[in-house]
Every structure is written in structure tokens, then in C-alpha cells.
Amino acid sequence: MEIMKICLSDVCDVRSGFTARGRLEEEADGVPVLQLRDVTDSAAIDPSLLMRSKFRGSVERYLAGAGDVVFRSRGERNIAARLDSRFVEPAVAVLPILILRPKVRILPEYLVWAINQPEAQRHFDADARGATIRMIPKASIESLELEVPDVATQKMVVEIDTLSRREAELTMELIDKRRRLVAQCIQSRIRNAPDNGKQGRK
Known part of the structure; x- marks a missing residue:
């Protein structure tokens, strides 16, 4: 069995979420919104539980859908979760959520598993910023070394x-x-x- 050690940025596109300038208002006819509270220890996110809101301008680059992985870059638990086939309608990811889009030879489910392992969490511990609110720089997730079989x-x-x-x-x-x-x-x-x-x- 061949196992390669690869930086996450070599197998994923990493995108920052949308920067909300103010409080997002819930609107039934808006688009689904992925927020920090939606990324939990659960393996997958239920799209039916997401709030919906409207945005001014184009938010296409912030859309996350089935096959994508989202990462909590703020808070005590810097974990990842996958978006499964239930995400027929993409959701707008809002900072501090990061969107990880696998490019080659890595399954979204495996990527989530690898990011949530203690070794990866120690990597984030070393790079964490912020005296009161823990934040993980985008460069930290991009430089995370993964063992990819x-x-x-x-x-x-x-x-x-x-x-x-x-x-x-x-x-x-x-x-x-x-x-x-x-x-x-x-x-x-x-x-x-x-x-x-x-x-x-x-």
C-alpha cells in the first residue's frame, strides 16, 4: 500500500467564506447559509437545518455544495465536516468557515477524518492566533501535511x-x-x- 505525504493545498482548493458586514437576517426565500454553529462533531451537515438569507451582489465564489468540505477556522474546536448528496442546493459559507474542495485522489470523507485527527489538531494548536478568540490562519490549513493512501x-x-x-x-x-x-x-x-x-x- 502506497501512502503519500501531501500538503492539503496540493489536493484541495481552499477558499475563504463570505465576509458578512452585519447580522444576517433570516428570509425564507433566500439561499442556505453555512455558519460556524453548523459545523459540529457530526460527520455530515443537514441542509434542512440551515437558515436562509439574501445577499447583495454575487456570492458564487462562496458557494459550497455536495462533495465539498467545510472547516471551522475559529473557536476551540477546529474541525471539518463534509457536505453530502443532500446538498442539492449549494449554501453560502460565511467566515470564519473555509471551503475545502478536493481536487485529486482524496475522498471528502477521508479528508474530514484526517483533519479531525489529534495529529492535525496539534498542527492547528501550534499555528493558532488570538488572545481571546482562537483563530486558525488560512495558511495553516493549507500547509497541513496529510497521509494519503x-x-x-x-x-x-x-x-x-x-x-x-x-x-x-x-x-x-x-x-x-x-x-x-x-x-x-x-x-x-x-x-x-x-x-x-x-x-x-x-
Whole structure:
């Protein structure tokens, strides 16, 4: 298996998001908007949950759609998320969101996985700017060194990661159900227990 070490800028176009001069107003007949709050630890973003707004002038260069990856360049968690096939209508990415558009031999899902790994996060830690609000310069994400195997291996890594995430979700669900079951059992014992205090007074 051949693994190449490549700078992210060699396999992706990196674009800055739209600079909003003021507060974006929600308008039902506007276009979808990708904001910082929309990029979470989830593997994919649900376009139906995005707010819609209108913009003056052309925003074509800030559009992100299916197959693109978006990156949080501000905040404590500098993570990436992919835009999947549900993004039939592209969304306007607003700074501090960066748009990463894979060019060659790297899957969007693998790119997200690689960016969110501890090694990449340490790279961002070293380059972070800002005393109060943590910011990652565009140059930092562009210079991030990635280990890029063949596409088949990338698919395998993504599949294993997806299964691992699902296992973690099921484990948490099991723990929660077990906790609730124990609580129900305790409550049942309390309700059915003899009133020892009253028995003692007879």
C-alpha cells in the first residue's frame, strides 16, 4: 500500500467564506447559509437545518455544495465536516468557515477524518492566533501535511471510523437505558417496601 505525504493545498482548493458586514437576517426565500454553529462533531451537515438569507451582489465564489468540505477556522474546536448528496442546493459559507474542495485522489470523507485527527489538531494548536478568540490562519490549513493512501484504503478508513462512531452511539444508548432501568427498579422497591416506621409504632 502506497501512502503519500501531501500538503492539503496540493489536493484541495481552499477558499475563504463570505465576509458578512452585519447580522444576517433570516428570509425564507433566500439561499442556505453555512455558519460556524453548523459545523459540529457530526460527520455530515443537514441542509434542512440551515437558515436562509439574501445577499447583495454575487456570492458564487462562496458557494459550497455536495462533495465539498467545510472547516471551522475559529473557536476551540477546529474541525471539518463534509457536505453530502443532500446538498442539492449549494449554501453560502460565511467566515470564519473555509471551503475545502478536493481536487485529486482524496475522498471528502477521508479528508474530514484526517483533519479531525489529534495529529492535525496539534498542527492547528501550534499555528493558532488570538488572545481571546482562537483563530486558525488560512495558511495553516493549507500547509497541513496529510497521509494519503490509495482510494480503496481511504474508503476502508472511513468505513471503520463510521462503524466506530456508531458503536459509541449504541454504547451510550445502552448506558442510558441501563441507568433508567436501575432507577425504575429502585423507585419500584421504594413504592413496594413496607412502611417500617408505621410498623414500629403499632
